[in-house]
Amino acid sequence: MPAFTRRPAFGPKRFFFFNLFESDVTGAPLAVFGRSAGSVDAYAAAVGRWLVTRDGFDFLVHYLPDYDFASHAAGPGASEQALQRSDAAIWALVEAAGGPDEFLERYAVLLCADHGQTRIDRKVRLEERFLDAGVIVTASNRAGMVYRTGKTREDTRELAARLDAEAGVEAALFLEANEAIARRAGEELRFAPAASGWATSGDLTLLPQPDALERAWAALRNPNAGELIVSAAEGIEFADLAGRSHLGGGSHGALAAADSEVPLLTVGIDAAPRSITDLAPLALEHFGVEPPAYTRALAHAA
Numbered sequence: 596m597p598a599f600t601r602r603p604a605f606g607p608k609r610f611f612f613f614n615l616f617e618s619d620v621t622g623a624p625l626a627v628f629g630r631s632a633g634s635v636d637a638y639a640a641a642v643g644r645w646l647v648t649r650d651g652f653d654f655l656v657h658y659l660p661d662y663d664f665a666s667h668a669a670g671p672g673a674s675e676q677a678l679q680r681s682d683a684a685i686w687a688l689v690e691a692a693g694g695p696d697e698f699l700e701r702y703a704v705l706l707c708a709d710h711g712q713t714r715i716d717r718k719v720r721l722e723e724r725f726l727d728a729g730v731i732v733t734a735s736n737r738a739g740m741v742y743r744t745g746k747t748r749e750d751t752r753e754l755a756a757r758l759d760a761e762a763g764v765e766a767a768l769f770l771e772a773n774e775a776i777a778r779r780a781g782e783e784l785r786f787a788p789a790a791s792g793w794a795t796s797g798d799l800t801l802l803p804q805p806d807a808l809e810r811a812w813a814a815l816r817n818p819n820a821g822e823l824i825v826s827a828a829e830g831i832e833f834a835d836l837a838g839r840s841h842l843g844g845g846s847h848g849a850l851a852a853a854d855s856e857v858p859l860l861t862v863g864i865d866a867a868p869r870s871i872t873d874l875a876p877l878a879l880e881h882f883g884v885e886p887p888a889y890t891r892a893l894a895h896a897a
């Protein structure tokens with residue numbers, strides 16, 4: 596915004612965002628209308644074809660969001676057509692290189708989803724449990740966070756206990772000393788990373804292990820997270836502040852495996868990533884760039 600500030604914007608040399616921002620004229624069709632019919636993936640396919648035809652990049656992020664959109668509306672497993680369109684948007688790149696062999700000779704490939712989805716049968720308004728608690732509740736899709744403020748009187752365990760009677764909560768998570776606690780219906784599981792795996796005590800049935808423990812721990816250690824993190828139970832979505840939800844469709848964000856576990860496929864890359872958090876350091880290493888210290892060490896993850 597020139598009137599307020601003039602600073603350089605750092606980003607890729609080439610960038611395409613729904614025709615709202617286009618660094619090059621590619622002849623790609625209009626993406627902003629007809630999304631339910633797959634206009635965004637079709638746009639990505641056209642731009643991708645243009646880029647591959649010119650070998651116009653070192654590193655390409657080819658993002659196809661239409662399946663997520665369709666699955667939110669109709670529910671997971673009910674959007675086969677959208678999946679076929681996503682497939683076609685990937686194949687457009689392969690064809691532009693002259694076929695799979697030619698494509699893989701030129702590029703290494705990391706293929707992944709950023710999350711799964713599960714079906715939504717009921718919505719819950721999380722903030723109704725905290726009306727007099729002096730906290731800020733942020734909820735969206737299948738996760739919610741509760742932030743303490745200067746007006747919060749209860750400790751975080753007491754805030755978590757407000758959700759004991761809410762059947763829509765799979766787990767209320769918080770940190771206490773150097774341990775994480777998952778709480779549901781008054782039962783608690785304590786856990787923390789140990790020399791090999793996890794040290795746990797309490798009700799081990801509260802979270803599927805060990806993957807959910809790892810995801811819960813990472814979320815709680817995020818400096819931007821609320822003191823209380825809430826994961827929704829099966830079939831439940833937390834309405835956002837405007838009351839919107841994907842009732843009757845699909846959603847994601849909870850610790851459930853179907854929300855959180857994704858396919859990962861690599862071609863032409865030696866390491867085997869076991870989490871999407873491995874992908875950024877893997878791509879940097881591929882180009883001979885030292886990954887920053889905050890990225891997960893691949894050797895550690897293997």
Ligand SMILES: [Zn+2]
Pocket residue numbers: 663664667847
């Ligand atoms: Zn989504």
